[in-house]
Amino acid sequence: MRFKLPAFGRALLGLAIGAVLSLGQGIGDAAAGEPGLRLKVSVIQATKEKSAPDPALARIQGELAEAFAGYQGFKRLQAEEKLLAGETPVKIDLPNGESAEFKHQGVDKNLHKIRFSLAKSKVNLDLKAPVKKMFYQAGMKHGGGILILAMYLAPLGEPPAPDKTEP
Amino acid sequence: MNSENNQTLSDAEQERLSLFLDGALPPNEAADVERLVAEDPAWKSAHRALKITGEMLRAPVERHAAAARFDGLWGGIEQRLPASEREPSLLDRLKAFLRPPVMIGLAAAAAAAAYVATRPSTAPTPEAPAPGRLATHSPESATAVAESEPVIIEGIESAGQKTVLVSQPVEPNGATVIWTLDAPAPESQPGSNIPAASDDDPI
Amino acid sequence: MEVKSAMTSMDPPDAELVEKVKQGDRHAFRRLVERHRDRIHRVALGMLRNPDDAMDVVQEVFIRVHGRIQEFKGESAFGTWLVRVTVNYCIDRQRRQKTWDARFVIDNEWEGVSEYGPEHKLMNAQMGEALRRALSELGEEHRTAIMLREVNGLTYEEIAEVMGCPKGTVMSRLHHARKKLQLALRPFLEEAGERDLAGRAGEGVRRRE
Numbered sequence: 001m002r003f004k005l006p007a008f009g010r011a012l013l014g015l016a017i018g019a020v021l022s023l024g025q026g027i028g029d030a031a032a033g034e035p036g037l038r039l040k041v042s043v044i045q046a047t048k049e050k051s052a053p054d055p056a057l058a059r060i061q062g063e064l065a066e067a068f069a070g071y072q073g074f075k076r077l078q079a080e081e082k083l084l085a086g087e088t089p090v091k092i093d094l095p096n097g098e099s100a101e102f103k104h105q106g107v108d109k110n111l112h113k114i115r116f117s118l119a120k121s122k123v124n125l126d127l128k129a130p131v132k133k134m135f136y137q138a139g140m141k142h143g144g145g146i147l148i149l150a151m152y153l154a155p156l157g158e159p160p161a162p163d164k165t166e167p
Numbered sequence: 168m169n170s171e172n173n174q175t176l177s178d179a180e181q182e183r184l185s186l187f188l189d190g191a192l193p194p195n196e197a198a199d200v201e202r203l204v205a206e207d208p209a210w211k212s213a214h215r216a217l218k219i220t221g222e223m224l225r226a227p228v229e230r231h232a233a234a235a236r237f238d239g240l241w242g243g244i245e246q247r248l249p250a251s252e253r254e255p256s257l258l259d260r261l262k263a264f265l266r267p268p269v270m271i272g273l274a275a276a277a278a279a280a281a282y283v284a285t286r287p288s289t290a291p292t293p294e295a296p297a298p299g300r301l302a303t304h305s306p307e308s309a310t311a312v313a314e315s316e317p318v319i320i321e322g323i324e325s326a327g328q329k330t331v332l333v334s335q336p337v338e339p340n341g342a343t344v345i346w347t348l349d350a351p352a353p354e355s356q357p358g359s360n361i362p363a364a365s366d367d368d369p370i
Numbered sequence: 371m372e373v374k375s376a377m378t379s380m381d382p383p384d385a386e387l388v389e390k391v392k393q394g395d396r397h398a399f400r401r402l403v404e405r406h407r408d409r410i411h412r413v414a415l416g417m418l419r420n421p422d423d424a425m426d427v428v429q430e431v432f433i434r435v436h437g438r439i440q441e442f443k444g445e446s447a448f449g450t451w452l453v454r455v456t457v458n459y460c461i462d463r464q465r466r467q468k469t470w471d472a473r474f475v476i477d478n479e480w481e482g483v484s485e486y487g488p489e490h491k492l493m494n495a496q497m498g499e500a501l502r503r504a505l506s507e508l509g510e511e512h513r514t515a516i517m518l519r520e521v522n523g524l525t526y527e528e529i530a531e532v533m534g535c536p537k538g539t540v541m542s543r544l545h546h547a548r549k550k551l552q553l554a555l556r557p558f559l560e561e562a563g564e565r566d567l568a569g570r571a572g573e574g575v576r577r578r579e
Contacts, residue, residue, distance in 0.1 A: 178549075182545045185545045216552045216555065220548065220551045223498075223501060224520045228416050228419075232412050235425070237407055237411075240403070240425075241403060241404075244436075245400075247433050332494075
């Protein structure tokens with residue numbers, strides 16, 4: 001016996017199939033279109049002795065002074081910009097011989113899941129960070145002071161706004 | 168009354184100080200202890216230590232309590248209350264409402280709606296996004312949402328000799344700092360005379 | 371009389387709401403939950419030192435209280451009875467878990483501590499560890515007493531009621547607990563310079579008020 005749908009049933013079935021196809025394509029588009037992320041890292045040396053302000057750090061000088069109140073001198077040693085895409089890790093060699101590694105592990109609502117590792121120190125952190133918000137790693141001894149990594153995630157394709165805090 | 172030992176209080180003196188801290192001494196005794204705390208180094212030191220201990224116990228509780236949100240609390244409780252006490256749920260009300268005549272009427276309305284939705288339309292429609300495109304927020308609003316969200320640390324592993332501390336401010340716009348510090352050698356650690364907690368301890 | 375009735379209906383006392391709950395009034399129970407949830411949450415935070423567990427405890431305690439509401443005869447304040455249920459539930463939970471999964475012991479975010487740089491942060495962490503050990507070695511009665519007093523601000527009488535022991539026992543337990551905790555922290559206080567730490571800790575807490 002062949003089953004024949006009445007017209008109303010066919011209409012509903014058509015609606016349902018159309019909805020499923022649209023949703024599937026939407027998900028596919030979203031996955032294929034995931035653009036990746038810019039990771040900007042400034043490697044800063046902080047010392048307790050006061051020194052002339054580093055112009056490269058002008059935009060975050062205030063935040064550094066507040067977050068690292070025991071330190072008076074800040075100097076940018078290196079600036080890195082890497083693309084975080086898919087789950088390919090990126091590595092940044094640091095002046096103290098350490099190596100910082102970042103791996104993007106997906107998105108949770110507005111937050112990017114990142115695995116941050118320091119290889120020689122055998123430290124791994126899993127964190128979730130929003131874009132355009134500075135966060136820091138600090139404490140490794142170097143050159144009479146400590147190293148601070150100022151980290152910042154920015155979406156691809158957007159020029160950095162000059163008035164935003166970005167290393 | 169001075170302590171016999173200039174460095175520490177006797178047991179009785181400590182107990183007296185404990186009562187003083189709790190406001191449980193009679194006024195004349197409290198005044199006496201207050202004078203000792205002001206003038207005697209051992210009393211002053213012990214009093215400060217007790218105050219610091221209390222503050223250390225309180226501070227994180229205060230911080231977590233202030234950040235607590237009870238959004239889903241009542242909903243979670245209500246679901247587990249006896250059914251007789253609960254307000255009728257939407258499903259209960261719907262079941263009471265849906266009787267055969269109503270069902271027939273609803274089915275007819277649904278059929279009419281489906282017909283209207285699926286027939287070819289000749290009227291011009293506003294330009295709609297292509298199928299599959301997700302709606303996006305404007306960049307400004309997305310940025311505003313993102314910037315106010317804090318960095319969340321989900322896990323920390325330290326297999327080497329580093330101590331990892333995370334400093335996060337109370338204000339959402341403050342800076343998160345992940346400190347990696349050299350842990351000192353065990354023999355130089357203050358307090359190393361405290362016996363290690365046993366894994367068999369109930370807590 | 372009319373004014374009193376109006377005030378009663380706006381903000382009825384616990385006893386009145388409890389009677390309504392005993393008769394099945396769900397809205398009255400919701401009022402009680404909203405009135406006491408912060409306090410119960412703080413008790414659970416102090417006992418368990420784990421924010422996730424503390425939130426679970428709040429819900430469980432209110433479910434238990436609702437189930438046992440007929441047992442409450444008004445001999446003590448409802449709030450005190452709630453705290454007692456909370457403390458007992460937390461103790462049961464710790465006994466079942468056999469470990470104290472304390473996510474925090476002390477607050478690394480004392481305002482002013484950062485001014486001393488990472489060395490003091492490390493010391494802060496070491497103090498926290500010493501305090502955690504000392505708390506775990508106290509035993510649950512002494513630990514409960516010190517938490518209820520220091521963290522939740524209960525009086526000796528209230529603690530006695532919650533713990534089901536005489537007031538003198540409460541005083542003795544507090545004294546013992548403080549002695550042990552002070553002993554654990556003494557090396558750090560001596561090293562740091564008690565004046566600086568006391569000043570900073572006081573500033574940090576005062577600024578939060």
